[in-house]
Amino acid sequence: MITGKNYIGSQLVASGNKTYKTFNPESNQENEHIFTEATQKEINNAVDLASKAFKEYRTVSGERKAEFLNAIADEILALDNELIQTYCSESGLPEGRAKGERGRTVFQLRSFADLVEEGSWVEATIDTAIPDREPSPKSDLRKMNIPLGPVVVFGASNFPLAYSTAGGDTAAALAAGCPVIVKSHPMHAGTGELIASAIIKAAEKTEMPNGVFSNINSSGIEVGQQLVAHPKVKAVGFTGSIRGGRALLDLAAKREEPIPVFAEMGSINPVIMLPKALQNRAENLATTYANSITLGTGQFCTNPGLILGIKSDALDSFISSLAKKIVEINPTCMLHPNIVGAYENNKTKAIAQEGLAVIANYKENTQPNYASQIITTVEGKTFLDNPTLHQEVFGPYSMVVQCEDEKQLEEIISNLEGQLTGTLISDANEVANYPTIIAALQNRVGRIIFNGVPTGVEVCPSMVHGGPYPASTDSRFTAVGVHSIKRWVRPFSYQDWPNNILPDELKNENPLHILRSVNGKLTKEDIV
Amino acid sequence: MITGKNYIGSQLVASGNKTYKTFNPESNQENEHIFTEATQKEINNAVDLASKAFKEYRTVSGERKAEFLNAIADEILALDNELIQTYCSESGLPEGRAKGERGRTVFQLRSFADLVEEGSWVEATIDTAIPDREPSPKSDLRKMNIPLGPVVVFGASNFPLAYSTAGGDTAAALAAGCPVIVKSHPMHAGTGELIASAIIKAAEKTEMPNGVFSNINSSGIEVGQQLVAHPKVKAVGFTGSIRGGRALLDLAAKREEPIPVFAEMGSINPVIMLPKALQNRAENLATTYANSITLGTGQFCTNPGLILGIKSDALDSFISSLAKKIVEINPTCMLHPNIVGAYENNKTKAIAQEGLAVIANYKENTQPNYASQIITTVEGKTFLDNPTLHQEVFGPYSMVVQCEDEKQLEEIISNLEGQLTGTLISDANEVANYPTIIAALQNRVGRIIFNGVPTGVEVCPSMVHGGPYPASTDSRFTAVGVHSIKRWVRPFSYQDWPNNILPDELKNENPLHILRSVNGKLTKEDIV
Incomplete structure (x- = not known):
């Protein structure tokens, strides 16, 4: 209750005496x-x-x-x-x-x-x-x-x-x-x-x-x-x-x-699409990314808000496919009118930037608190020169940056703020040709994904959800x-402490049978 | 050269064009x-x-x-x-x-x-x-x-x-x-x-x-x-x-x-002397601590600047022994005239505090840049009420706080700033009677020493040199x-990354033969 x-x-x-209520965005009432x-x-x-x-x-x-x-x-x-x-x-x-x-x-x-x-x-x-x-x-x-x-x-x-x-x-x-x-x-x-x-x-x-x-x-x-x-x-x-x-x-x-x-x-989770991958599967990638961008109304911190590719016919074809696919998806509800308001403001601010082109914009949506997805594109140089374009638009929004060449792509990656994730879309054979791209991406993110989508954060010991500032305040x-x-812990040392008053974790007889490093060797043995 | x-x-x-020289404090010249x-x-x-x-x-x-x-x-x-x-x-x-x-x-x-x-x-x-x-x-x-x-x-x-x-x-x-x-x-x-x-x-x-x-x-x-x-x-x-x-x-x-x-x-490295230990070995403790306080002219960050005991004849006897022993030690040189100057200032500031008694003060020292050791005592309540007395006096200085009872001792420990070390001087049989004292001390320090001196920081994997602020800025x-x-490192995740471009540390075949956690199990085996 x-x-x-x-x-x-x-x-x-x-x-x-200060009170408040929560809000149901689906029914649009308190x-x-x-x-x-x-x-x-x-x-x-x-x-x-x-x-x-x-x-x-x-x-x-x-x-x-x-x-x-x-x-x-x-x-x-x-x-x-x-x-x-x-x-x-x-x-x-x-x-x-x-x-x-x-x-x-x-x-x-x-x-x-x-x-x-x-x-x-x-x-x-x-x-x-x-x-x-x-x-x-x-x-x-x-x-x-x-x-x-x-x-x-x-x-x-x-x-x-x-x-x-x-x-x-x-x-x-x-x-x-x-x-x-x-x-x-x-x-x-x-x-x-x-x-x-x-x-x-x-x-x-x-x-x-x-x-x-x-x-x-x-x-x-x-x-x-x-x-x-x-x-x-x-x-x-x-x-x-x-x-x-x-x-x-x-x-x-x-x-x-x-x-x-x-x-x-925040994080805009850059996705790098390498040339051969775009050549071979622009259409598939467009479908996958239309879904990832709109998943949960784009309200994931790992939402792919930035797609980077080198100018080519294949990139053009990916862009037009993405534009087509994304408007086929029905808009969904956002968390709260304030979130919708922020999305609209940030979108408007982004679109108003010089050089930004809107290539897909879901228009028919009239339901309150539902968010219309939108895709924009921009030239590499324009993106590099305008920090406003690097800011997160929390919601079903993504921007495709059309880079002149590999060098500009690397420069853009190197100049990004810290990110939770970076994704590399690549054909198996081409990835080895881009070591500097991979190194630059690794330096800006906490997790790097190969041929997938950043949305979806597996709960397991090898997951890193964090990254260089401002993805998190402490990348460590x-x-x-x-x-x-x-x-939430700190290391603590006991020096010459009597065995009987040591915590169980450190007692000679290892009563908890935990794995310990004893004189440099990992062991569950007791100390004799 | x-x-x-x-x-x-x-x-x-x-x-x-800004230049400077170093200074030899022993010969007192640049x-x-x-x-x-x-x-x-x-x-x-x-x-x-x-x-x-x-x-x-x-x-x-x-x-x-x-x-x-x-x-x-x-x-x-x-x-x-x-x-x-x-x-x-x-x-x-x-x-x-x-x-x-x-x-x-x-x-x-x-x-x-x-x-x-x-x-x-x-x-x-x-x-x-x-x-x-x-x-x-x-x-x-x-x-x-x-x-x-x-x-x-x-x-x-x-x-x-x-x-x-x-x-x-x-x-x-x-x-x-x-x-x-x-x-x-x-x-x-x-x-x-x-x-x-x-x-x-x-x-x-x-x-x-x-x-x-x-x-x-x-x-x-x-x-x-x-x-x-x-x-x-x-x-x-x-x-x-x-x-x-x-x-x-x-x-x-x-x-x-x-x-x-x-x-x-900084750190003042509190030393708690329990009653029975004082009763049985006041004289020995005085000798040990006279040496620890003056070691390296008191210029260790783990120098014992604060000794805490409960009022008793044994504590009085420790204090008079310490006063006697410490003036038997010849003063030694400090690192730099500025360090000597700071020591003199901090000492003077401490001594000027109401309720502080100087019980030992090495007087005959006339050599430039040599530091005279000094011991003071104070009542528990005076110490509790005056934060100036909690500040480090970097050099061969220590203060003995005479607590009314165990409760006041615990209160004093709990109100200390974060410390690199805490030391407990105890007879084998009495330590079990003071669980709240030990818990309070642990909560304020990075390393806890039993029947020793805090000076001496062993270089080994189980050492903690750090502690709650201001002993360090990050106790973790x-x-x-x-x-x-x-x-100096951060964790980094690779998701679905092809084996051939993973770093060696993470490749299936484990070419570096390192210990890894694979699906929850620590192993040096390769992944098949």
Whole structure:
């Protein structure tokens, strides 16, 4: 049941007087529930509780954290139809997508449960003492990852489940041993509260300390700022716009104690189409990319917003096929009128740039909050000279850049801002001829795709979802996959610590049977 | 031979007109060589060269990088007596220390050479394709660590070799595949130039691209600022004061593209002495700590500047023993008149605080640039209430805080700023009685020591030299040990990439025979 209140730990409270509602873009009307924004006092209570909970939660065993994470997954599934209906009514996304995203969310939670139950993720590294070393004895040193402290998570507008309340950031932080305070996304506050209720139920059932999780309502930016500025908050996870992410990064950097902010932000995900591939399959590529550009109404952070090719008849033919195919696809609903408004503004701004040609524009769409797809083209030099054209147009939009030659193509790639992904479309035989293109692309992205589409982010250990700024604020981490846990931990060393008071992960007898590096050798053996 | 010029890649240049000399604190006079500060044009040239060199150096094999790093070590040893004499004349440190630090520097370089030659450090993670997965096929994804780009390194005043020109930051960055530009420390510019010449010789002998290393002279802060602000610089390593490190962090955060700054800064390294340990060995502890406090004239970042105990006769007896022992030790030389000046100022500022009692003060010292050791005591409440007393006094200074009880001790620990180390002095039987003290200490430090001294930072994989801010600017990394390479790399994913153009680390046949995680299993096997 949705109450519209904040979860300050396990308490539902709403003492403030600023309220808001969510919006159903498909029916073009407000949803019924009234949400109350958290007050400064409630925010402080949530952080204080999290800070107190951390004292206990940081030492909770991997086995018990796994129980907690699996219980969250179970409670999310138990929300059943209420969750799916709320999700759809707050996002305009179809039921199939809601169920798929729920599956992904549950899978992520269970992946982190498996990770911490197995336990080797702490990267235990042990160098035993050498008392008779000359000229001075060597101490016993043992290192493992420990949690940072309370983490604030900002959910994404475009993934109400998988990148929001119990999404990747939350799952990773809870797995690491960090209490989490979610700044609920105002566009899907009801979905957020339902998921929060599942987390709180799971925390109570598995006897986690009160304050291990809180869910804070907010319709503006102040609440988020107060959370990030709070001295007891130790790290921040964010998924959203460059402007929003950068503002939080700047705020965190100005604190007396600066804290890490991992923000996954915008990306235009360049796609390089090599000449022979275009020659051989322009038509197929056009179909594939028309679908990728419009998938989820173009509301993926990995949406292919930029297609780069060298001028040729084949590129012309790809462009005209893409123009034809894309208008055959029926427009779909966007997440919120504000998102539609931003799409229209950004599109208009792009189209107004000199040298930009609109080659496909879906005209007949009259349904409110539905987005018309559009394709533009531009000359390589025009693109190089105009940074406005490098900006993301969030929605079903893509621009084809017609480069003069390979040199200009490389120059364009090298001058791109950091990106989540880069895609190379190539015939098997031609790829070896473009080493500088590949190197330039690799230098600007976090993931490089061969003959595919960037949309679709597999949840697995070898995934990198991140990349050079502004794709993310710290390219040294990924936001997806179990290694994303590394964002919320720090290495910690015990020197000459007595075996009986070492954490289990570092004890001689290796009671958790985890894989450890002992004197340079990876082993599960005990130390004798 | 020392020329006083900058190494812009392999070129010795000095077109500027701002010059300076280094100072011999032992003889209290300037050294003869004249150093010319780099101009903005020279700085730009160094960064441009580094950026160009990166295109090649990022793909250099681990085997060749190992040759380069080992060649640097060889060339450093070949500098022989000229290096040792220059080091001593620019630091006032004795020859034994110079040789010890050279040994450490060479060891670090060879450790990184071994790491990259072996190759598994890239953390190759492979999830192979599942083409028939339902509802959608799974792509082949392969991840490994790749270098960030050109790194700027600021050397430390107190470690002219091990934490400077070819110290841990430089060795780690070169091992990672990042070109390095060193902002030479003005106090040991001659030592820096000699080491730079060794690196350049090694780069030429092993045919590394020109620009893989540059050494930039500077006597003020502008040159460092220009380097950190340069758009082609991708990360910064720093060892020094909180003020200096924070200024660079702030500068990097304000860039259009913010970049990671790993700064290892000040620390007062709290030592907790538990009651029974004090009862049983107050005298021994006093001797041990008198030596640790004065080691290297107190110029270690791990110097024990704060000793905490609960009021008792045993604590009184420790304090009077420490007071007696420490004045029996002869004062030694500090690094530079400026360091002496800062020590005197900080000491005077501390002593002037209300409630602080000076219990030992070495008076007879009259030699210029020698530092007189001093011990103070203060009540727990006075310490808690006065943040000035929490600040580092860099030099042979330590303060004993007399706590009312265990509760106050815990409160004091919890309110400390982040520290590199925390030490627990305990009898074997009493440690189990203080779980909250240990938890509080762990939460404030990067390394925790049992019954030892914090001075002495072992170079090994399980070392953490870092910690919560302001011990370092990012507690998620260590500055010492081979894992410090992680500061300069980012994970990178290849999706569905053809085997023949994958990097060797990720090819099916595993030609480098490295340890990889393949579908969740650690193995050196090839993929069939």
